[in-house]
Amino acid sequence: MGVSFPIDIAPDCPFGHHNIPFGIFSTASDVGLGNQRRAGVAIGNFVLELDVLAKHGFFEGTTLSRPLGDVFLSTDLNAFATFPAADRRAVRTTIVENLTNGSSALYKDDALNTAAFVPLGKIQMHLPMTITDYTDFFCSLVHAENALRLLSLPVPQAFYEYPMGYNGRISSIAVSNTDVVRPRGFFRSPGTDHPIYQPTQQLDFEVEFGAFLASPVEAGKNVTAREAEDLIFGYVLLNDWSSRDIQKYEMHPFGPFHSKSFLTSISAWVVMPEAMSNCPCRAPPSLSSQISPTLEVDDANHGLHDVQFSVKVSRKSVNLSLSDRTLTIEISGKGAQDVDIVRSNLADAFWSHYQMIAYQSSSGCGMSTGDLLGSGTLSSPPDKIQEDSKVAGNGCLAEILACKHILPDVGGRPMQWLEDGDGLTIEGWFTAADGTKAGFGGVTGLVVPAVL
């Protein structure tokens, strides 16, 4: 038997028995269906092929409103997302019940076991959904105060009244591990009086939380925040890579344009809301302001869970030596140094995804299965970051610089903007239903030089 019961879950593994995130993967040509994209769930160090379960009748006893058919052979999770929330929950429950039952055919039938489990090391992950629209919001008051202070601007009154947002570009969205090609744009370098088209010198990240919409919202129909829960298919980590010099120049008087449209990375695994159903929530601070009834949520059910984010930069040290008129630059071959620079928490946001969905629909704006809603940069107040004072509570470098927070050196150099060769990973962890730690699996990117 390739995978025996109980599946070993290492303490630092994000994919325990009560997380079960969904994703789209492919394998090498000699493994299973090879390079065909298909759906799976992550468990321990494996992906469980969902079509193999479906074809072996695992969901026949599951009450569903319509047959699953070949839904798990789709190249995205959109078709599965259109099943009613009760169906999606029932499918997930069946998977959990089988994985946690030593007498399931999953563990007893050798051929099935071999076909169903594929080691994570043998797969390639793809975008989990075909993304139909993308909005990026501005939901953290801590971030808004710090970012706007840098521009000597007050937080606008509207911030407290609804979740502010801007329309993003779907073409910018890529799955974790996609390289970050340094973007080029028009901006003024210090000391010049006109903009020059050049690679950004102020490349930044933004820690965000994304939600995928399951069911469409017809144009003209207003969804209230209390109705939004069942519309959410699942959550991903999102990094809204940003160029601050381009942004500073272009955002007068419009919103962000090229400064945000070169890349937005998301984690590959979509965590279902049910995985977080027992994870603590804190009532969103927006409830204490004057908000429209359509944006009101229940104190105990609003989606602002205790999800702990961290950011790690990986940078190689550079040794310079000057001998005999020759300058030698050596990138340390001893591997990169990893440094934690940020820790923040979803529970510190001002607005939740339920409220973002309600606000998005409030104008009569239609929404589709596969719409992605980013939370905006997520920061936490400094008093929450007690364990390690070197780590900032700010969800991006611009804000860390605005707060004059001194980060530890990385690769022997001060940490300012992202450099070519830097790797950056955002992780997110929460408490799953069985009390174990569960995670998103990270969203990572390597910065590579601009294409000139």
Ligand SMILES: O=C(O)/C=C/C(=O)CC(=O)CC(=O)O
């Ligand atoms: O107006 C500002 O200060 C900044 C706006 C943004 O950077 C847009 C954005 O991505 C918002 C966010 O991530 O919170």
Ligand SMILES: [Ca+2]
């Ligand atoms: Ca953003």
Ligand SMILES: [Mg+2]
């Ligand atoms: Mg971006």
